[in-house]
Amino acid sequence: MRVVIAGAGSVGRSIARELLSHGHSVTLIDRQPAAMRIASVADAEWQLADACEISSLAEAGVDSCDVIVAATGDDKANLVVSLLAKTEFGVPRVVARVNNPKNEWMFDSAWGVDVQVSTPRIMTALVEEAVTVGDLVRIFSFHGSGTSLHEVTLAPGSAVAGATVRELDWGPGCFLSAIIRAGEPVPPDPDERVVAGDRLVLVLSERADPAALQRLVAPAPAAT
Known part of the structure; x- marks a missing residue:
């Protein structure tokens, strides 16, 4: 797979190293000359240019890449790179x-x-995951489809603990x-039976009701 990464900061370089270690071809684009001196990603192709310019993307061969990653520290630049990559180069x-x-x-x-x-957002989700049990936590959103990935750790005493997957009714727009x-x-x-301590990964569409799901997986009310 051929990947072009716009932005050779710490994030872009980390992505490049991982992709290279998996045998993929990587081109890094950055307009800062200092970025070109990073030896830790020497196996990548480098281009000193502004990725927000069509000519720079053309020179990097974006028209023949499988994936482009807009990884700069500037959201405006990442949006411009994304739009050009999709509309001008497909x-x-x-x-x-x-x-x-x-x-x-x-x-x-x-x-x-x-x-x-x-x-x-990812760091927030990881923090929430570490400190909450029984709470439905969104960990990823697929914005092209309105679908999202959620996770919940079943608390002791959860009403659904002990039920089989067949017995669980997640409601419309949600599946385990x-x-x-x-x-x-x-x-x-x-x-398969779900038990306390299980981490359940749920896929939700826009039709799903997170509040109803939260009530479903919450611990049973304490007896009075």
Whole structure:
């Protein structure tokens, strides 16, 4: 797979290193000369240019890449790169970094974005995951379809603990994607029972009711 990454800061370089280690071809674009001296990503192709310019993207061969990643620290630049990549070059998959969560609403198909990655949002989700049990936590959004990925850790005493997957009714627009138990993924087979401590990965569409799902997985009320 051939990937072009706009922005050779710490985020762009980290992505490049991971992709290179998996055997993919990577081109990094950055307008800062200092970025060109980073030896840790020497196996990538480098281009000193402004990725917001059509000529720079053309020179980088964006028209023949499989994925472009807009990974700069500037949301405006990432939106411009995404829009140009999709509309001018027809890149099949555009991934864009969101630096300010307030700008998430702009990172959608109208701007050419297939997948947005909000580092602050992901970190918030990880923090919430670490300190909450029994709460439904959104961990990812697929903005092209309005679908989102949520996770919940079943608390002791949860009303659904002990039920089989077949017995669980998640309501419209929601289905159980995976069960993570003791750090290992478990297929959500119909006869599999969910137990306290299980981490349930749920896929929700726009029709789903997160509040109803929260009530479903919440611990049973204490007896008075």
